Amino acid sequence: MSALELHDVHKSFGKVEVLKGIDLEVAEHEVVCMIGASGSGKSTLLRCVNLLERVDRGRIVVGGEELTARGVNLNRVRRRIGIVFQAYNLFPHMSVLDNVTLAPRKALKLSRSDAEERAVELLERVGLGDRRDDYPDRLSGGQQQRVAIVRALAMRPQLMLLDEVTSALDPELVAEVLNVIRELAAAGMTMLIATHEMSFARDIADRVVFLDEGVILEQGTPEEIFTRPSEERTRQFLQRIIEAGRL
Amino acid sequence: MARRQGERSRARIARIESRRSKILDFGGEGGRSVAVAIVSTLVFFGVVVLLVVNSAGWPEVKQSFFNREVFEASFPSIADAFLLNVKIFLIAEAVILVTALAVAILRSLSGPVFFPLRALAVAYTDLFRGIPTILVVYILGFGAPALQIQHVPTSPLFWGITSLVLVYTAYVAEVYRAGIESVHPSQEAAARSLGLTRPQALRHVVLPQAVRRVLPPLLNDFIGLQKDTALVALIGPVEAFRQSQIEVAGSFNYTPYLATALLFVLLTIPMARLTDWLIARDRRRQR
Numbered sequence: 001m002s003a004l005e006l007h008d009v010h011k012s013f014g015k016v017e018v019l020k021g022i023d024l025e026v027a028e029h030e031v032v033c034m035i036g037a038s039g040s041g042k043s044t045l046l047r048c049v050n051l052l053e054r055v056d057r058g059r060i061v062v063g064g065e066e067l068t069a070r071g072v073n074l075n076r077v078r079r080r081i082g083i084v085f086q087a088y089n090l091f092p093h094m095s096v097l098d099n100v101t102l103a104p105r106k107a108l109k110l111s112r113s114d115a116e117e118r119a120v121e122l123l124e125r126v127g128l129g130d131r132r133d134d135y136p137d138r139l140s141g142g143q144q145q146r147v148a149i150v151r152a153l154a155m156r157p158q159l160m161l162l163d164e165v166t167s168a169l170d171p172e173l174v175a176e177v178l179n180v181i182r183e184l185a186a187a188g189m190t191m192l193i194a195t196h197e198m199s200f201a202r203d204i205a206d207r208v209v210f211l212d213e214g215v216i217l218e219q220g221t222p223e224e225i226f227t228r229p230s231e232e233r234t235r236q237f238l239q240r241i242i243e244a245g246r247l
Numbered sequence: 248m249a250r251r252q253g254e255r256s257r258a259r260i261a262r263i264e265s266r267r268s269k270i271l272d273f274g275g276e277g278g279r280s281v282a283v284a285i286v287s288t289l290v291f292f293g294v295v296v297l298l299v300v301n302s303a304g305w306p307e308v309k310q311s312f313f314n315r316e317v318f319e320a321s322f323p324s325i326a327d328a329f330l331l332n333v334k335i336f337l338i339a340e341a342v343i344l345v346t347a348l349a350v351a352i353l354r355s356l357s358g359p360v361f362f363p364l365r366a367l368a369v370a371y372t373d374l375f376r377g378i379p380t381i382l383v384v385y386i387l388g389f390g391a392p393a394l395q396i397q398h399v400p401t402s403p404l405f406w407g408i409t410s411l412v413l414v415y416t417a418y419v420a421e422v423y424r425a426g427i428e429s430v431h432p433s434q435e436a437a438a439r440s441l442g443l444t445r446p447q448a449l450r451h452v453v454l455p456q457a458v459r460r461v462l463p464p465l466l467n468d469f470i471g472l473q474k475d476t477a478l479v480a481l482i483g484p485v486e487a488f489r490q491s492q493i494e495v496a497g498s499f500n501y502t503p504y505l506a507t508a509l510l511f512v513l514l515t516i517p518m519a520r521l522t523d524w525l526i527a528r529d530r531r532r533q534r
Contacts, residue, residue, distance in 0.1 A: 052436050075439075075442050078439065079441070089433045090437075093456050103441035106443055106451060107444075108442075151441070
């Protein structure tokens with residue numbers, strides 16, 4: 001059974017059609033990286049999977065359950081899908097520990113001590129055990145993003161969605177976040193990742209998907225996409241990336 | 248290069264912060280600027296006092312507004328009556344904090360189903376922000392008891408407080424709403440993405456941030472409320488203002504009004520300092 005299936009997903013904002021019929025499957029334990037220019041629909045696709053945006057047409061199935069069916073409990077579904085945003089979106093009025101334990105306590109009804117135990121364990125895994133009482137403003141971007149990843153993991157999701165999680169970071173902070181994601185991949189987490197970090201995608205992805213103007217233009221192994229892309233648009237995109245010195 | 252700029256701007260922010268956190272800002276650093284501030288203040292107020300004291304009417308004004316004997320004779324009874332103002336204020340404030348939040352939340356509900364509630368909240372705030380408080384007090388204070396509805400108190404005090412609650416709920420609801428709308432939608436998205444329900448996201452993520460941001464304007468409205476407790480006197484209850492009128496009528500001297508003014512000021516100053524302190528504490532915590 002695949003962890004995630006998208007069937008003919010369409011999404012428009014006003015008159016602009018951002019997703020023009022997306023079909024995609026992600027197997028369990030698979031890491032799929034989505035590449036493509038800004039505005040190609042990567043973020044929208046992730047937000048649709050998390051039901052932060054309602055799709056106009058098409059079906060989304062996670063772990064065998066159709067999310068786009070009528071009467072689906074959004075909150076229950078979201079608990080099984082973690083998402084990490086480009087801008088971290090930590091809660092600035094809460095300590096690191098409270099950021100991580102809020103949802104387990106309120107949505108999963110875990111006791112405070114259970115939630116904190118789980119949170120501290122995860123924070124230590126990403127090297128932030130000693131920052132649990134700090135407020136997000138005191139952390140660097142890389143540390144904040146690691147907290148955001150831990151916050152999503154604390155819900156024990158079946159699927160993680162990462163939306164350009166390193167795009168807002170200073171270059172020297174990117175590695176610490178990517179290393180955490182590598183560890184997640186190694187531990188078998190199913191992930192759908194939108195990214196501009198081509199070398200990272202090449203390194204971590206089981207499969208790379210090239211999104212262009214709201215459609216999946218081509219997909220394949222990193223090797224296939226990065227060294228012998230079959231589509232002209234893919235070649236052009238990669239050429240621009242190389243010229244920018246990012247591959 | 249970028250790093251050095253970062254450090255410089257951080258130093259600048261720290262400097263601004265340290266200045267902001269002082270309650271009185273002398274506009275500079277070190278002992279010299281304090282000295283300059285003190286001298287210029289003394290000179291300014293010295294000139295003002297000299298002008299007033301040397302004016303032609305000062306002896307009469309002093310006699311009728313700054314009369315020590317009258318002050319001492321009237322102050323205890325006014326201070327006593329002022330306790331009623333404090334009571335009105337405390338009750339009204341506690342109720343308003345809750346009702347205003349409810350109105351603000353009704354107004355921020357999205358979705359067509361909630362249109363009637365939203366419309367109701369809008370109509371309510373429009374109405375009660377529009378009518379002068381003094382009219383609300385008169386209309387409710389004299390009108391509502393006349394209805395003789397069972398189990399509803401008819402005391403002027405009850406309806407006076409109710410009037411203040413109705414008017415200030417409308418103002419404070421707008422303050423809350425501004426706060427709610429100032430919290431970036433990505434915060435709610437982050438909360439919802441973790442599986443929190445909409446009310447949970449509102450309660451744990453949006454409202455705490457919203458309330459912190461609107462603390463100063465919230466306090467501003469409450470200072471207004473403290474002063475408007477005097478309006479309740481118009482329908483009967485003897486609070487500080489009414490008591491001072493009684494004292495003025497008995498002594499043919501206006502000093503009791505000043506005594507009352509003094510009491511109101513003494514009540515609002517601690518509130519202002521409390522907010523300053525709350526804001527400063529919050530800033531320290533989050534940085």
